[in-house]
Amino acid sequence: MRWxxxxxxVNARDVGGLPTDDGGRIARRRLLRSDNLQDLTVTDIKLLVEEFDLTTVVDLRGTHEVQAEGPGPLRGVESVLHAHHSVLPEAGEATDAGAEAMLGHRRERALARYPADPVCAIYLGYLEDRPDSVVGALRSVAAARGAALVHCAAGKDRTGVVVALALSVAGTRRDAVIADYAASGNRISGILARLRASPTYAPDLAKRPDDADHTPRAETMATFLDQIDVRYGGVHSWLSEHGFDGAETDLLRAKLIES
Structure with a gap:
């Protein structure tokens, strides 16, 4: 993993280099992940497009967020395709800035999915509420001509789930998937500072002002992946159930695995 x-x-990295179960590695410059891209500079864009061959941005934010934030600077780069796949129900003004805010009026139903870990419950909700978007995001990654960059607002929850699924399809060791997810905790202060400076995200964060509440825990991702195994028979089984077939699995693996 390379920051x-x-x-x-502040939460951008290349997941290339992570080990797979069969002794291989995830290829570099194939799958990138990040927090919000609204503030990218000319220098950032040059690095992403020229050095990392960025050709596809997979945006997991809700429609409200996209509209409130407006078009980011990468929108002006003709060679970069933008694919929007919101993993939140398209109702209200939910963001991923605060877990409690995300639950909103759906709190009781959401927590019932996994009461022991509310964040895991939210992640399971992505699969239940928006399987179309989760599958669509993976298809966009697999189809990217060059590097694909997956992002949301903080780059840790929605992005964390989609990237974890992509890495799992590629056969990445589970401990490495979990470690990559938890790595966002190293940048949590910077992530939250950016979000608190945004009128879109500041209100949600004000409801949960403690930085520790937003720090991703390795245990949450471990539990989430375990629950996919228990409930659906594993990542591959869940994807197959929602139309992501064997050919698409092969395409995504070929995209991500180092040859």
Missing amino acids: LELEGA
Whole structure:
């Protein structure tokens, strides 16, 4: 895993280099992940497009967020395709800035999915509420001509889930998937500072002001992946059930695995 030291984002990294179960590795410059891209500078864009061959941005934010934030600077780059796949129900003004805010009026139903870990319950909700978007995001990654960059607002929850699923399809060791997810905790202060400076996300964060409440826990991702095994028979089984077939699995694996 390689951190991308961007001027306009703080939670950006290349997941290339992570080990797979069969002794291989995830290829570099194939799958990138990040927090919000609204503040990217000219230097950032040059790095992403020229050095990392970025050709596809997979945006997991809700429609409200996209509209409130407006078009980011990468929208002006003709060679970069933008694919929007919101993993939240398209109702209200929910963001991923605060878990309690995300639950909103759906709190009781959401928590019932997994009461022991509310964040895991939210992640399971992505699969139940928006399987179309989760599958669509993976298809966009697999189809990217060059590098695909997956992002949301903080780059840790929605992005964490989609990237974890992509890495799992590629056969990445589970401990490495979990470690990549938890790595966002190393940048949590910067992530939250950016979000608190945004009128879109500041109100949700004000409801949960403690930085520790937003720090991703390795245990949450471990539990989430375990629950996919228990409830659906594993990542591959869940994807197959929702139309992501064997050919698409092969395409995504070929995209991500180092040859």
